[in-house]
Structures are given as C-alpha cells and as structure tokens.
Amino acid sequence: MFCEKAMELVRELHRAPEGQLPAFNDGLRQVLEEMKALYEQNQSDVNEAKSGGRGDLIPTIKFRHCSLLRNRRCTVAYLYDRLLRIRALRWEYGSVLPNALRFHMSAEEMEWFNHYKKSLATYMRSLGGDEGLDITQDMKPPKSLYIEVRCLKDYGEFEVDDGTSVLLKKNSQHFLPRWKCEQLIRQGILEHVLS
Amino acid sequence: MSEAYFRVESGALGPEENFLSLDDILMSHEKLPVRTETPIPRLGTFFLDRSGGAESDNAIPEVSLLARIPARKTTTPSGPRGLGAPRHRARCPLRLVVFQEAGPRALPSCTRRAQREVGWLPVLRRLERGDLGPSCPGCFGSFELNIHLPSPGSKLELPLWLAKGLFDNKRRILSVELPKIYQEGWRTVFSADANVVDLHKMGPHFYGFGSQLLHFDSPENADISQSLLQTFIGRFRRIMDSSQNAYNEDTSALVARLDEMERGLFQTGQKGLNDFQGWEKGQASQITASSLVQNYKKRKFTDMED
Numbered sequence: 001m002f003c004e005k006a007m008e009l010v011r012e013l014h015r016a017p018e019g020q021l022p023a024f025n026d027g028l029r030q031v032l033e034e035m036k037a038l039y040e041q042n043q044s045d046v047n048e049a050k051s052g053g054r055g056d057l058i059p060t061i062k063f064r065h066c067s068l069l070r071n072r073r074c075t076v077a078y079l080y081d082r083l084l085r086i087r088a089l090r091w092e093y094g095s096v097l098p099n100a101l102r103f104h105m106s107a108e109e110m111e112w113f114n115h116y117k118k119s120l121a122t123y124m125r126s127l128g129g130d131e132g133l134d135i136t137q138d139m140k141p142p143k144s145l146y147i148e149v150r151c152l153k154d155y156g157e158f159e160v161d162d163g164t165s166v167l168l169k170k171n172s173q174h175f176l177p178r179w180k181c182e183q184l185i186r187q188g189i190l191e192h193v194l195s
Numbered sequence: 196m197s198e199a200y201f202r203v204e205s206g207a208l209g210p211e212e213n214f215l216s217l218d219d220i221l222m223s224h225e226k227l228p229v230r231t232e233t234p235i236p237r238l239g240t241f242f243l244d245r246s247g248g249a250e251s252d253n254a255i256p257e258v259s260l261l262a263r264i265p266a267r268k269t270t271t272p273s274g275p276r277g278l279g280a281p282r283h284r285a286r287c288p289l290r291l292v293v294f295q296e297a298g299p300r301a302l303p304s305c306t307r308r309a310q311r312e313v314g315w316l317p318v319l320r321r322l323e324r325g326d327l328g329p330s331c332p333g334c335f336g337s338f339e340l341n342i343h344l345p346s347p348g349s350k351l352e353l354p355l356w357l358a359k360g361l362f363d364n365k366r367r368i369l370s371v372e373l374p375k376i377y378q379e380g381w382r383t384v385f386s387a388d389a390n391v392v393d394l395h396k397m398g399p400h401f402y403g404f405g406s407q408l409l410h411f412d413s414p415e416n417a418d419i420s421q422s423l424l425q426t427f428i429g430r431f432r433r434i435m436d437s438s439q440n441a442y443n444e445d446t447s448a449l450v451a452r453l454d455e456m457e458r459g460l461f462q463t464g465q466k467g468l469n470d471f472q473g474w475e476k477g478q479a480s481q482i483t484a485s486s487l488v489q490n491y492k493k494r495k496f497t498d499m500e501d
Contacts, residue, residue: 007220010220014218017490019202020487020490045237056236059234059361059367059368060235060238062361063235063357063360066357069360070356070357073220076214076215077203077216077217080203081202081215084200085200088199088200088201088487089487091198092199092488093488100491139482141479141480143480182482188492194477194480
C-alpha cells in the first residue's frame with residue numbers, strides 16, 4: 001500500500017502530546033524514495049500510453065499520481081507542523097534550547113530556528129523607540145514592578161540590575177524585579193508567590 | 196495545552212480539507228467501499244491485499260506468464276540434481292509463483308497451497324517492482340509477470356484520499372458506495388436518539404468524513420447532510436454541559452463516545468473552564484511555568500530513569 005510510511009510520520013507527530021517535538025524521523029527519506037519510484041513508473045507509463053496507444057494505462061497513472069500527491073501532502077504537513085512546534089519553543093523556552101531538544105531537530109530545522117530568532121530579535125529592536133521592546137515578556141498583564149518569588153530548584157548566583165547578586169537556593173524567597181524573573185519562572189526554576 | 200503551539204485546524208467540515216492539517220490527513224485515511232469500473236493494470240499487487248476478502252467478486256486476480264519456462268534441465272549451478280532439487284525448490288521464492296497461462300482454476304496445486312500458506316504476495320510485489328530479477332539462477336528461463344484485475348466491478352475498500360483522487364463525475368474509474376453509517380438505516384437511528392451512539396467506534400471522524408463524502412454526488416446527499424447536522428444538534432447540549440462542569444476530574448468516561456471533532460470541542464470547553472477558574476483564583480496576574488517546559492522536564496526524568 002502506498003503512502004504508509006508517510007502516514008506513519010503523520011501519526012507519530014499527532015500522537016506527541018501537547019505540542020512537544022519528537023525526534024526527527026529519518027523515515028522521510030523512505031517516503032522520498034517511494035515518490036521517486038512512483039514518478040519513474042509513471043513517466044514510463046505515460047510514454048507508453050502516448051506512443052504505444054495504451055489508453056488503458058491512464059487509470060494506473062492517475063492512481064500513482066494520487067499517491068504522489070498524498071505523499072507530498074503528508075511530508076509537507078509533517079515538516080510544517082514541526083516548524084510550528086519549534087517556533088513555540090522560542091516563545092516558551094527562550095533563545096537557548098536545552099541540548100536534549102536540539103538533538104531532536106534536524107540541521108535544517110536548527111537553521112530555521114536561528115533565522116526565526118534573528119527575525120524576532122530584529123523586530124523587537126524596531127519597536128519602542130531606541131531600546132526596543134521585549135515582547136516575549138509580560139505575557140500576563142503586570143500588577144507591580146517587583147514580585148515575590150520562591151526558588152524551586154538550586155540555580156546558583158543570580159545578578160540583579162544594580163549589581164547585587166542573589167543566591168538562588170531551593171526554598172529561598174526573594175523580592176526581585178519582574179522582568180528579570182519572568183524567564184526563570186516560565187522555566188520552572190522560580191515560583192511566583194502571591195501574597 | 197501548550198500556549199504557543201497553534202496547530203493547523205481541520206477544515207473537513209467546510210468545503211475542502213486543509214492541506215496542512217494533520218487531523219484532516221488522518222481523517223482522509225479512513226476507508227470507504229468502492230467499485231472499480233475499469234481494470235487498473237500493473238497495480239495487481241496493490242489490489243491483491245485489498246480484494247482478498249469475502250466481499251470481493253474475485254478473490255485472486257489472474258496472473259499470466261508472458262514467457263515460457265523451459266523444460267526441466269538436469270544441471271544447475273546450485274547442485275548436481277537440477278531444477279527439481281528439493282532443497283532449491285524449498286528455498287527459491289520464484290518457484291512458488293510459476294503459473295501457466297490460464298485462469299486461477301488451472302493453478303497447480305502446489306502453488307495454490309503456497310498462496311494460502313506462504314505469502315507469495317511480497318514476492319510478486321518485488322517482481323513487479325523489479326527488485327527480484329526476472330530470472331533466478333536456480334530456475335531457468337525468465338518471465339515477466341503481468342498482474343491485473345480481470346474484470347471491473349470488484350468491490351474494494353479504499354482510503355478517502357484515493358477515492359477522491361480517482362473519482363470523477365462520469366464514474367469512469369470508480370463508483371463510490373456510502374459506508375453503512377451514512378445510509379438510511381443508521382440515519383433513522385440518529386434521528387431517533389443521537390446521544391446513545393458511540394461515535395468514536397463508528398469511525399472516529401464521523402462529521403468530517405461525512406462532510407467530505409458529499410463530494411461524491413450521491414443522490415442521498417441532502418439526507419446525509421441533514422442527518423449530520425441533526426445528529427450534532429442532538430449531541431451538542433450534553434457535550435457543552437459536561438465540558439463546562441467537569442473541573443479537575445477524570446473526563447475519560449465523558450469523551451469515550453465522542454468523535455474527534457466533538458472531542459476538540461470538549462477540550463475547548465475545558466480550557467475555557469480552567470481559564471475562568473484560574474482567573475477567579477487570582478492566577479490571571481500570576482506568572483506560571485510554561486506547560487510545554489514542564490512536559491519536557493517530565494519526559495526527561497522518565498528518559499533518565501529508563
């Protein structure tokens with residue numbers, strides 16, 4: 001049955017929960033080979049149909065053509081959905097991805113991620129006058145400049161704007177500026193404490 | 196649900212599927228019954244594992260040999276005893292598919308047995324693809340296999356994408372039959388009470404698939420579309436109520452009998468409920484950890500534990 005491998009790719013992606021990125025499936029290569037074989041068979045059949053007058057081959061040609069289109073659709077959807085997930089990583093994780101995730105991406109996807117980061121950075125710099133505006137911050141409307149945070153994991157030294165550094169040890173609580181902590185809270189290292 | 200990941204939505208309920216939607220790709224992979232109107236040559240191995248069921252008119256398509264296998268010789272590279280050598284016969288896959296130029300009834304009994312037992316399908320497939328050379332060093336002679344469905348009118352089950360691609364108004368290649376669940380009998384069941392039906396079992400993409408079926412210009416189209424609409428209207432109330440009132444509990448019993456579209460609706464309802472409850476608790480101004488990051492961390496721990 002044609003297009004089985006392509007369907008496998010799509011199913012794998014569909015099964016990954018909550019927008020996570022599974023490892024890049026090398027089965028894509030097999031799909032491309034199948035497409036090449038189908039195309040070559042169709043080429044020879046088309047020639048035969050035209051020159052040899054074998055009009056009865058037309059359904060077969062149509063059949064293979066449908067399979068080619070289907071394979072193409074599955075691969076494009078697979079790659080596109082992966083890009084959507086990688087884009088989400090920039091917004092959730094920040095610019096620096098953990099190594100485990102980087103191994104899940106192919107070289108081209110890594111390149112795309114870098115381009116996307118650069119585009120986003122250029123855009124952010126163009127907003128808000130001279131200094132630019134970090135739009136990945138303040139996902140929820142801020143109520144105050146400084147917030148109370150509790151540390152969930154050992155992180156180490158953390159430097160605040162005016163030079164003082166804070167030691168982030170498990171269960172220690174601090175009163176820190178919002179914009180410095182937001183990234184760490186989203187990564188699960190700190191916890192925003194509401195009083 | 197990760198906040199920053201926005202997947203391509205399904206377009207199946209509209210006039211056309213969305214090309215990039217994974218949901219639509221999965222939906223269009225479901226099968227529907229068709230009848231072939233013309234023979235489709237050179238794809239025999241594809242059809243062989245589709246039409247072998249009880250419903251088909253022709254269990255085994257005719258296989259014809261286009262070149263002759265010469266008579267048995269006594270010397271062969273593989274051993275002194277020749278073609279009939281039992282060891283070679285057992286091992287050579289080609290030996291199993293030697294037919295004569297005749298119908299299936301004339302198949303020698305050994306091959307009929309082989310059909311049932313071994314699985315000559317993969318061999319035929321390789322021959323058709325040209326993987327296995329047309330000659331085998333142990334068998335003499337070369338042959339070309341020409342496999343095709345002998346007569347139109349075979350009943351098959353093809354995926355929706357294939358049926359859509361091969362279908363045209365004049366029904367030259369295929370004609371499509373409606374699956375049972377969209378026919379008169381089930382339509383009456385739905386009109387009686389739509390809530391009791393397990394739509395997940397009846398093809399998990401009931402609405403999407405049904406909407407795309409309308410492309411095949413069946414005379415029953417008006418009734419099918421009415422039935423889809425009325426079924427949804429009948430079930431919608433329960434979905435809405437359950438999704439808006441099941442907070443922080445196990446919802447598997449509630450979604451078990453819903454089809455994929457309804458499940459999406461249920462999840463949207465749950466998300467709305469959770470967001471509202473979060474707002475009531477004052478979490479709207481609290482920066483929370485990203486759910487995506489948390490899921491990755493969870494997975495990492497399980498990976499490390501393995």
